[in-house]
Amino acid sequence: GDSVTQTEGQVTVSESKSLIINCTYSATSIGYPNLFWYVRYPGEGLQLLLKVITAGQKGSSRGFEATYNKEATSFHLQKASVQESDSAVYYCALKNYGSSGNKLIFGIGTLLSVKP
């Protein structure tokens, strides 16, 4: 079945440094899945950070970027300069309508801790 693997556990980055959280996926069926990054800030619900539905395209939001790389089956999340307010849990997810219907399939989540 479809699956998502992302950087596990906690990532600690100093403020103003760069960040990368790795995400790779496995998707069955012909066609390409839609790819997402969701974020959960402390005490809040899951929010969509960015999504890309076309292979080869890049999504961006709040300084974060992710490129849909179908050859590498990757969708890594990057930011050039993190801020303390970026501290949150980040989830990579896919939706593969052809094989998994309308449900989102999530990675395990990566806790980003930004040190001042």
Next chain:
Amino acid sequence: GPKVLQIPSHQIIDMGQMVTLNCDPVSNHLYFYWYKQILGQQMEFLVNFYNGKVMEKSKLFKDQFSVERPDGSYFTLKIQPTALEDSAVYFCASSFGTGKDTQYFGPGTRLLVL
């Protein structure tokens, strides 16, 4: 952005009892979802619901689970009877459509079954 609310935020119950988790979805949304996250594990899809019917469900959606949205009010997940393995955080989500439409999530209900 659009908000999904969940009530209660925490619930502790004894094994074998019934529990109902409530979700107030985004007002014009038509599709509703429940996801389950056990501590330390991935969030997993349970069920989605449209036009008064279950559209898809996973193997985690046991016979003891049921969902409904009576008269456009709360979208509910009922577990009867509960089991220890039902302890988890349950997230509700809603979307206007399917396909490319974004699913908006609530903050979750943390359920502890003793």
